[in-house]
Amino acid sequence: MEQYKYVIIGGGAAGVSVAETIRQTNKSGSLAVISDEPHALYSRVMLSKPNFFLGKVPFDQIYLKGENWYKENQIQFLGGKTVISLDGAKKVLTLADGGEIQYEKLLVATGVQTRRLNLPGADKLGIHYLRTLEDGKKIMEHIKIAKRAVTLGGGFISFEMADLLKLAGLETTVILRESYFWKPILDEASGMMIENALTKNGIKIIKEAELAEITGGEAVEGVALKDGRQIPCELLMCGIGVVSLLDWAKQSGFATNKGILANEYLETNIPDVWTAGDIAEYKDLLLEENVQMGNWVNAREQGRVAALNMISNERKPFKFVSFYTTQGLGITIAFVGDVAPGPDRLIISRGSPEINSYGRIIIVGKELVGATLVNRTGEMATISKLIENNVDISAHHADLADPNFDLKKLLV
Amino acid sequence: MANTKEYIRNRAGSNISKIVIDRDLCIGAASCLAVSGDTYSLDNENKAVVNGADAADDATLIMSAESCPTKAIFLFDKAGQQIFPK
Numbered sequence: 001m002e003q004y005k006y007v008i009i010g011g012g013a014a015g016v017s018v019a020e021t022i023r024q025t026n027k028s029g030s031l032a033v034i035s036d037e038p039h040a041l042y043s044r045v046m047l048s049k050p051n052f053f054l055g056k057v058p059f060d061q062i063y064l065k066g067e068n069w070y071k072e073n074q075i076q077f078l079g080g081k082t083v084i085s086l087d088g089a090k091k092v093l094t095l096a097d098g099g100e101i102q103y104e105k106l107l108v109a110t111g112v113q114t115r116r117l118n119l120p121g122a123d124k125l126g127i128h129y130l131r132t133l134e135d136g137k138k139i140m141e142h143i144k145i146a147k148r149a150v151t152l153g154g155g156f157i158s159f160e161m162a163d164l165l166k167l168a169g170l171e172t173t174v175i176l177r178e179s180y181f182w183k184p185i186l187d188e189a190s191g192m193m194i195e196n197a198l199t200k201n202g203i204k205i206i207k208e209a210e211l212a213e214i215t216g217g218e219a220v221e222g223v224a225l226k227d228g229r230q231i232p233c234e235l236l237m238c239g240i241g242v243v244s245l246l247d248w249a250k251q252s253g254f255a256t257n258k259g260i261l262a263n264e265y266l267e268t269n270i271p272d273v274w275t276a277g278d279i280a281e282y283k284d285l286l287l288e289e290n291v292q293m294g295n296w297v298n299a300r301e302q303g304r305v306a307a308l309n310m311i312s313n314e315r316k317p318f319k320f321v322s323f324y325t326t327q328g329l330g331i332t333i334a335f336v337g338d339v340a341p342g343p344d345r346l347i348i349s350r351g352s353p354e355i356n357s358y359g360r361i362i363i364v365g366k367e368l369v370g371a372t373l374v375n376r377t378g379e380m381a382t383i384s385k386l387i388e389n390n391v392d393i394s395a396h397h398a399d400l401a402d403p404n405f406d407l408k409k410l411l412v
Numbered sequence: 413m414a415n416t417k418e419y420i421r422n423r424a425g426s427n428i429s430k431i432v433i434d435r436d437l438c439i440g441a442a443s444c445l446a447v448s449g450d451t452y453s454l455d456n457e458n459k460a461v462v463n464g465a466d467a468a469d470d471a472t473l474i475m476s477a478e479s480c481p482t483k484a485i486f487l488f489d490k491a492g493q494q495i496f497p498k
Binding site for chain 1: 436437439440441442443445446447449452453454455456457458471478479481482483
């Protein structure tokens with residue numbers, strides 16, 4: 001049986017961040033990264049970016065680590081392998097190919113999967129989801145021949161893919177179930193700014209609509225909505241959320257909810273097993289609740305903290321103001337901290353859709369907890385520091401509402 | 413590199429003398445900020461800018477460049493050699 005001091009399940013942003021951090025201080029402890037994908041670390045976030053997709057940057061730019069990196073750092077990369085079970089008492093992993101691997105310390109960063117359509121016609125050719133490099137390659141090939149595209153969903157995949165499909169010359173329609181983009185994380189005014197950006201660029205939007213069926217023969221020829229409308233398309237891009245595949249984890253004795261549960265040290269309920277990245281549902285000390293946070297920055301930072309905890313006897317809590325940004329069609333959108341709506345939240349508007357620069361500052365009690373920013377990403381860094389430092393802003397509501405007030409002044 | 417911005421660094425004892433950001437590659441993922449909020453921020457075009465070139469030590473700076481999902485951060489030593497990405 002193969003044995004390693006450190007084993008990481010997952011070769012994405014979180015898993016590789018763990019390996020990188022371990023190797024900064026521990027050069028010799030044996031280390032293996034098991035990934036169900038065959039590739040060295042690549043940039044999942046670049047998969048939906050026009051510069052990459054439309055060939056403006058070389059394809060290989062997507063690889064963030066060459067195979068040499070693993071060799072140079074004495075990391076055993078076990079690509080194309082899937083873990084099917086764990087025996088926490090014996091500290092042994094079983095792989096789908098029958099192999100077994102023993103670990104001293106284990107990190108689970110298996111990520112999440114795309115949510116799939118479940119309706120008539122969902123197995124036709126031309127329906128795309130975007131998570132892996134293979135998914136990306138398939139779409140890249142398809143946009144060369146397709147004329148009309150539909151993107152499904154009111155979040156970032158749908159937004160970014162609509163942008164690049166349109167740039168690629170396809171007639172593009174966005175269909176969302178909600179009454180505006182990013183509902184309910186954004187308010188309607190912010191959602192309308194995004195909608196205007198889409199329509200100004202010639203993208204059609206159909207709101208409050210649901211698919212009944214995907215029509216066509218072997219390949220997609222269109223979608224039928226529940227209200228009877230038919231939208232012809234050859235390419236259907238689905239951005240309808242993610243799901244955690246937890247069967248193996250549950251059977252192996254992990255405590256789970258929507259993801260694999262962890263405390264603030266990213267420790268799971270199984271001794272010497274940590275978790276990080278999209279799959280981790282951890283106790284967030286800033287939000288004081290269990291959350292799953294799916295973005296690049298979070299995966300990197302969680303990987304770093306989990307690794308520090310794996311290699312040392314000191315326990316370091318994961319405490320981080322998460323943020324996420326997207327851009328396209330001449331608009332930038334940023335989410336900082338806790339942006340979930342709730343009755344206890346006071347929201348201060350900063351700027352307005354009319355001046356094409358609109359932020360929403362979210363306050364609980366005396367402190368800022370989050371913000372959404374449309375065309376104001378320049379304020380993201382300062383806002384995250386205000387949240388992190390628990391700055392009392394109760395006397396500054398008027399300043400926050402003044403779009404020209406320099407937020408940095410509140411940091412001193 | 414087409415649309416790049418250079419930032420000269422004069423930190424005492426540092427081997428890194430220049431930080432370059434390729435604004436065409438940058439997508440505003442902001443992972444560099446997460447590693448060193450004293451070095452970087454985003455502008456309103458959602459691109460990373462350096463406003464504290466001397467703020468972080470070399471190891472932190474290399475970590476910030478490694479964290480970038482588009483390899484948009486380039487680091488140069490005093491001899492003008494690119495040290496990241498390798």
